[in-house]
Amino acid sequence: MSKTEWQLLRPGDWFTVALGAALVVLFAWFAWNTDAATHVRVYQSGKLFAELDLASDRTLQVPGPLGATTVEVARGRARIAADPSPRQYCVKAGWLTETGQTAICLPNRTSIELTGSKARAYDSLSY
Structure with missing residues (x-):
């Protein structure tokens, strides 16, 4: 102008x-501006398998149709460390740190989702 x-x-x-x-x-x-993630929910075949606190470091084996998926929690973050799925998309997602982030291994029907202190506004997981 x-x-x-x-x-x-x-x-x-x-x-x-x-x-x-x-x-x-x-x-x-x-x-x-999101609230800090405090827990990770582990789903197997669409059902809640475990809910882990992000404050404690641990590794969890989740059995699935193709084999075991390894979920790792360390230093306030979570990831799928290993999965028997052929393309490894959920493993390539890497460390999840923010509330609402998810990693989904469809062939093995396993997923993780980070949750915080506030209730989520929508359902982010659908099969």
Whole structure:
């Protein structure tokens, strides 16, 4: 915009621009402000197999149709360390650290989901 075009903006226009920018910042803060993950839920065939505290380090073997899936919890994060599935997508997901993150091994029907102190707004797991 040239200098003369900027001069066409009235005070109400500047207010609208400022309000829009403030709303963008506010919505971005709400979108990225999540509570800390405190537990990991381990599902087998769509049913809750175990719920582990992220504060304690441990390894869990989850039996599945293809073999055992290894779930590892260490230093406030969780991952699927090993799985007999052919493509290893759930293993490649790596360490999960944020509430709501999931790793799903479909061929072996095993999944993990991180949960926090707040109730989740939606169901993120579907088979």
